[in-house]
Amino acid sequence: MTNPAPNPTAAILIIGNEILSGRTQDVNINFIAKRLATLGIVLAEVRVVPDIPNRIIDAVNALRAAYDHVFTTGGIGPTHDDITSECIAEAFGVPWEIHAETFAAMEKHIGKENFNAARQRMATLPRGAEPIKNSASLAPGFSIGNVHVMAGVPRIMQAMMTALEEILPRGRPIAMRSVYGIGVLEGEIAEGLTAIQNSYPELDLGSYPFLYGRTTGGVAIVAKGTDEQAIERAIAEATKLIAGLGIEAIQGEPPS
Amino acid sequence: MTNPAPNPTAAILIIGNEILSGRTQDVNINFIAKRLATLGIVLAEVRVVPDIPNRIIDAVNALRAAYDHVFTTGGIGPTHDDITSECIAEAFGVPWEIHAETFAAMEKHIGKENFNAARQRMATLPRGAEPIKNSASLAPGFSIGNVHVMAGVPRIMQAMMTALEEILPRGRPIAMRSVYGIGVLEGEIAEGLTAIQNSYPELDLGSYPFLYGRTTGGVAIVAKGTDEQAIERAIAEATKLIAGLGIEAIQGEPPS
Numbered sequence: 469m470t471n472p473a474p475n476p477t478a479a480i481l482i483i484g485n486e487i488l489s490g491r492t493q494d495v496n497i498n499f500i501a502k503r504l505a506t507l508g509i510v511l512a513e514v515r516v517v518p519d520i521p522n523r524i525i526d527a528v529n530a531l532r533a534a535y536d537h538v539f540t541t542g543g544i545g546p547t548h549d550d551i552t553s554e555c556i557a558e559a560f561g562v563p564w565e566i567h568a569e570t571f572a573a574m575e576k577h578i579g580k581e582n583f584n585a586a587r588q589r590m591a592t593l594p595r596g597a598e599p600i601k602n603s604a605s606l607a608p609g610f611s612i613g614n615v616h617v618m619a620g621v622p623r624i625m626q627a628m629m630t631a632l633e634e635i636l637p638r639g640r641p642i643a644m645r646s647v648y649g650i651g652v653l654e655g656e657i658a659e660g661l662t663a664i665q666n667s668y669p670e671l672d673l674g675s676y677p678f679l680y681g682r683t684t685g686g687v688a689i690v691a692k693g694t695d696e697q698a699i700e701r702a703i704a705e706a707t708k709l710i711a712g713l714g715i716e717a718i719q720g721e722p723p724s
Numbered sequence: 725m726t727n728p729a730p731n732p733t734a735a736i737l738i739i740g741n742e743i744l745s746g747r748t749q750d751v752n753i754n755f756i757a758k759r760l761a762t763l764g765i766v767l768a769e770v771r772v773v774p775d776i777p778n779r780i781i782d783a784v785n786a787l788r789a790a791y792d793h794v795f796t797t798g799g800i801g802p803t804h805d806d807i808t809s810e811c812i813a814e815a816f817g818v819p820w821e822i823h824a825e826t827f828a829a830m831e832k833h834i835g836k837e838n839f840n841a842a843r844q845r846m847a848t849l850p851r852g853a854e855p856i857k858n859s860a861s862l863a864p865g866f867s868i869g870n871v872h873v874m875a876g877v878p879r880i881m882q883a884m885m886t887a888l889e890e891i892l893p894r895g896r897p898i899a900m901r902s903v904y905g906i907g908v909l910e911g912e913i914a915e916g917l918t919a920i921q922n923s924y925p926e927l928d929l930g931s932y933p934f935l936y937g938r939t940t941g942g943v944a945i946v947a948k949g950t951d952e953q954a955i956e957r958a959i960a961e962a963t964k965l966i967a968g969l970g971i972e973a974i975q976g977e978p979p980s
Contacts, residue, residue: 482770485928485930485948486930486932486946487753487754487757487770488757488767488768488769488770489757489761489767489898489900489928489946489948490754490757490758490759490760490761490767491900491902491930491946491948491977492754492932493751493754494750494753494754495749497743497750497772498743498746498748498749498750501743501744501745501746502746503746504746505745505746511744511745511746512744512774513744513771513772513773513774513779514738514743514744514770514771514772515769515770515771515772516753516769516770516771517769518768518769519928519930523769545910545931545933546910546911546914547910547913547914547917547918547931548914548917548918548921548929548931549921549928549929549930549931550931578911582911584911584914584915585915586910586911586914586915587911587914590911621933621934621935623935642745644745644747646747654801654802654803654842655802655834655838655840655842655843655846657803658802658803658804658840658842658843659840659841659842661803661804662803662804665804665805672741672745672775672805673804673805674741674742674747674775674805675801675803675804675805675806676742676747676748677801677877678877679877679879690742690745690747692741692745692747721747
């Protein structure tokens with residue numbers, strides 16, 4: 469078998485004072501991470517930056533140079549703190565200008581008398597951007613080069629991500645399986661786990677202690693990669709490792 | 725009144741394949757963000773990187789140079805994927821060596837016969853590190869320079885953060901107040917909000933559309949900063965802006 473091409477890589481850039489202030493519990497990272505795994509795109513980095521132009525521009529340029537895809541969320545609405553779109557234009561060194569098709573569609577939907585300057589900003593895109601048409605919002609996100617610009621509101625972001633999935637190049641899906649044991653201590657299985665990891669260098673083997681309730685806990689062992697047979701074998705070995713302690717090994721994720 | 729010193733700044737570095745794979749919904753960012761706001765420390769950036777030495781080392785060095793404090797979570801347990809501690813040593817260019825006091829305490833607690841090589845790794849710290857003593861775990865996190873290294877398991881991280889709060893320098897607490905209106909559209913208030921933001925350049929004024937249920941939504945306006953009187957006045961103006969649309973302005977956070 470020839471060596472398959474490596475999976476594409478990606479980063480997420482969350483643009484949002486509301487995450488940094490603690491006002492909002494982010495849920496977009498987790499949603500996008502799961503979707504990317506299904507698409508076979510390796511999520512390699514996440515950054516969260518405030519609504520400050522230079523911080524956004526620098527992060528976009530660093531991440532688009534380092535990874536195959538960049539997904540941004542936040543800052544594409546009509547208010548003064550929505551500056552993502554003009555920052556992306558600046559990052560790419562292109563004009564930020566009315567996108568005629570979007571402008572016409574928004575004007576028609578909202579009505580000429582209500583299509584004020586603030587709303588017209590949402591029809592202003594970096595030159596060369598392709599709108600991400602979606603079912604949740606008339607005002608589009610957009611893709612330019614390898615950067616995909618989405619809303620911050622989870623339901624709208626999710627509709628945009630779903631639309632993007634139709635056009636993103638895919639890799640081999642990244643599969644993940646886990647087994648856990650209640651009462652297992654990491655220090656008891658560390659040596660055995662190292663041996664399993666060394667047998668399957670193509671997989672990421674993770675060990676995650678968990679707690680639930682006030683006093684109960686254990687360890688979950690997670691195997692992740694693109695080779696499902698290797699994952700199955702590694703999980704079988706991890707199952708033996710837990711059973712060797714006289715503890716029942718349970719397939720799947722621990723209770724939380 | 726003399727100009728007060730600017731608040732200290734901070735970054736969070738989440739070290740964790742489990743966040744990037746989508747296996748785990750992060751809750752540590754939000755916990756730390758809220759605590760930092762109370763302490764008057766400005767959270768200016770978050771990064772999530774995988775369990776890969778160069779990625780951790782590069783991120784630690786970039787963030788500790790850019791901000792007054794760096795808080796890391798994850799990767800300080802006894803298993804093969806717990807590499808944070810040795811990466812921090814490498815980032816600081818110091819030896820990674822047995823920390824005698826921690827070693828003795830762990831050996832006494834665990835018992836000599838069970839204090840195996842994997843567990844001894846947890847008593848191995850960068851030279852010059854100060855353990856973060858905490859109520860949840862014998863194996864310490866640690867501080868070195870301006871970097872504070874904590875566990876990834878939320879309950880243990882929280883205990884470590886609580887211990888750290890005793891020693892962190894503080895700024896003026898960052899306060900936040902919000903008002904929302906159900907049925908408000910951002911495009912209707914954008915111009916008025918810009919005017920309020922311009923009147924209070926010392927505050928961050930944010931506008932956040934929200935949805936709940938299938939069809940209901942609105943906009944929350946959030947004022948954030950260290951000047952509580954300015955926040956109160958800005959929120960009073962935002963309240964008028966919403967009321968001017970004939971919509972009830974409600975203080976606090978919208979339902980979710």
